[in-house]
Amino acid sequence: MNYLITPPNTHYDGGLGVTACNFSQAADTLRRAGNAMDGVLPLCYLQRHAVELFLKSLIVILHKKYEIAYGEGFSAQKPAAKVGEKWIALSSTHNLSDLFSYFRSVLAATISQLPSKADWTIAPDVERKIQLVSGSDPKSTYFRYPESATSAHDARKSSIQPERLNSIFEKMADSKVPVKCTLMLDENDEIVEAYNFNSSPIPKVLESLEYLSGYFYNLHAAFRYEITNGL
Known part of the structure; x- marks a missing residue:
């Protein structure tokens, strides 16, 4: 797996996947530390950002490997996701539901071309968990700031x-x-x-984030091994 021992800018996906791995592993380290004063926001943010980057990596890999064109004004150097009828740069897209929906559509379009050694079926509970997390944090701000939504919603963040x-x-x-x-x-x-x-603050969101971070960590590893030859 060359992407683990080479500079991110040389990677098949421009470094998105390995950066996601770093955030996911940082979350694991924080969770094992078990310091109550850390709160849940840093842990949630690390896991949520890992999921976002994993989805972006998978989108870029499929586009590049199977030569799928982006919308007008976008390219391999400036990748994008289609949200509804509009193309939006990946760097400006943070909504997990939008990213997951677009990933699913690209996966469906290419699944017949994917290596047959792996089962590329997305687990049925992934979408539900994505929707739950995205509903709580559609703009990637809920876990970063003490005040980002309604006062009642924000109050649930604390242990x-x-x-x-x-x-x-x-x-x-x-x-x-x-x-x-x-x-x-x-x-x-x-x-x-x-x-x-x-x-126990936002217990369902916490459970979903831990699951999704691990799930996409493994799916991304399968993509890198089977599709990009470890690059």
Whole structure:
């Protein structure tokens, strides 16, 4: 797999795939570290960006390998994706649903020409997970900034969430595991707010991103081995 040991600018896809691998591996490192203070936003961003770059790499590989023309004004040096009836430069396209939809259309158009050693069928749950993530972060901003959507939507990002103290005690009793929380007191030392440090923010999005990052990591590796001869 030459693309792992050569400069990105020499790669078949211009370095998109290996950069995606780097983001995916960085996410794995962050997840293994298990530092609660890191929050979920850096992890989600790394995985989401990896998926975006993997999709762009797969699109470029199929266009180049099977000599598929881009729309007017675009070329191998300036690749694009067709979104609806409009061609948009890959560098300006960040919506995962749009990228996945275009990748699927190019894959369908070339699947009869792909090497037969691998099964190129896309797993049925991939599209649903793509839609879920894209719905939360259509412009690649949701995981990068504390404020990017509605206040209610943004509030779900944090692992520190408001919770009734009774509920926190009940969870601690049920799990037999200490709970880390913050208690806010008034001038009479009465508890007015409680925050659970161990809440699970956006759990479905987290699960989907982890799955998609691993799925496209493997699919991209198959593309590089079977289609680009490791270049």
